[in-house]
Amino acid sequence: MKPGRFFIMRHGETVYNATARLQANHIHTPLTRQGFEQAVAMGCALRGELGEKPEVTLHISDTGRALQTAALIAEELGLDWFAARRTMDLKEIDMGSWCGRSYGEVEEEVGPIVIEDHLLRPAPDGEDYPMIAERLNRWIDGLGDEGGDHIVVMHGISSRVLRGIMAGYPVHPIHGAPIAPSLVQ
Template identity: 35%
Template structure:
């Protein structure tokens, strides 16, 4: 992207019931677990100084319940109204269509042709009723193009969106983006050409009773 990009702090939602079960959520939704709520508390505490340093930030959230639930916790810890988070459908997770609610092992076993199709072309393959990775990335690029570049932005979203945004900011190669793996409790501060991973300290996670850094997603 050649257009100037604003400073962007991206936060992934906390652990959900389907994260624990290893199921693809996409546009479907399950609520945060107790552990996910604790993760959100840890992330909120970790990011509070970084958010305080942002000058007149704009706050965004995916319309999906798991992201909104996470944003509500962040808002409480940051002493701001939840209403300050503006919803934008472009921040919703990639649609996995017919795969939603399934584990990747189930997709491989029950839908082998589709599984092979995705493995052969992970950027352009569209599962039935789903969205290609390229379409998903283009959707997020459109969201970025509409942002006020004179103000920093904070977005609470999903792992797929986080990886796409990292790639858009850093210009990473497609194979690098496909290899991205981040813990549930990691956030990223993105500036043009650069990224900084902001991890919740292990001591903080333990103090809040979190079950580690959280799960990552392998798709």
């Protein structure tokens, strides 16, 4: 992969985030009013850094919340949203049968699911961190020698794994994948 900057961001707040529910990748969870405001703010911040109509490649997780967020970012930057590259390789951790349920409901059954350093404990029938790293490495490999700047709109946990891979973090001793520290969301 040729050098270039990667602007990796999480989608705006959704109705599931606002009500403490685990989101699925197959359920469309729309942005809240605050989520729309966050997406516009991300676009404005990027415009301040990159200028109007920058030469960038826009990559989007093919989930409703990421697509909505990216549409607002693209509008702020004057980019063609239809030219964006959509892929499920950038999706969030699959929480299996826990998807759509409240954190409290799942925790009553199995104990804490938000573990150290704001990570999610994988669901027994869901995806683990090495599986996330595998699909994100596949996405990185697919970029080949493509240079230039990239805007990547994805999710909280999967973006931490992507940042961990790209920054060369060591494999987490418990979770089995490189994981970057949590950032303010």
